[in-house]
Amino acid sequence: MTDPFVPKGPPRAPGDRTCGHKAKGDADYCGQPGTWHVMWDAVDNSVSCDKHMTLIRQRWVYDDRHPIGADCTMPGALWLYHEHRCGFPDEQRQAAISLATTRS
Numbered sequence: 759m760t761d762p763f764v765p766k767g768p769p770r771a772p773g774d775r776t777c778g779h780k781a782k783g784d785a786d787y788c789g790q791p792g793t794w795h796v797m798w799d800a801v802d803n804s805v806s807c808d809k810h811m812t813l814i815r816q817r818w819v820y821d822d823r824h825p826i827g828a829d830c831t832m833p834g835a836l837w838l839y840h841e842h843r844c845g846f847p848d849e850q851r852q853a854a855i856s857l858a859t860t861r862s
């Protein structure tokens with residue numbers, strides 16, 4: 759039986775949104791512009807291109823995924839499962855509150 763859990767590489771730089779797929783024997787990462795953000799196990803996530811997302815779906819289990827958005831891979835961004843994106847929910851809430859309180 760093949761292992762359903764993806765082999766993980768070392769952490770990549772924050773803000774890097776190129777595909778992090780690297781097969782055994784490959785010298786470097788795929789490097790194509792990422793189209794999917796994949797959460798593996800509520801701790802580790804990675805960026806994938808369309809081609810490797812297809813491979814991931816055939817080959818490995820994952821927790822969640824969403825199309826790459828503006829806040830994906832940014833330092834401090836949170837994975838918002840119910841919104842199918844990454845973001846900064848507290849800052850948005852604070853901005854909404856200060857907007858509401860500065861209106862007279």
Ligand SMILES: [Zn+2]
Binds near residue numbers: 778788790806807810
């Ligand atoms: Zn790729």
Ligand SMILES: [Zn+2]
Binds near residue numbers: 825826830844
């Ligand atoms: Zn994301």
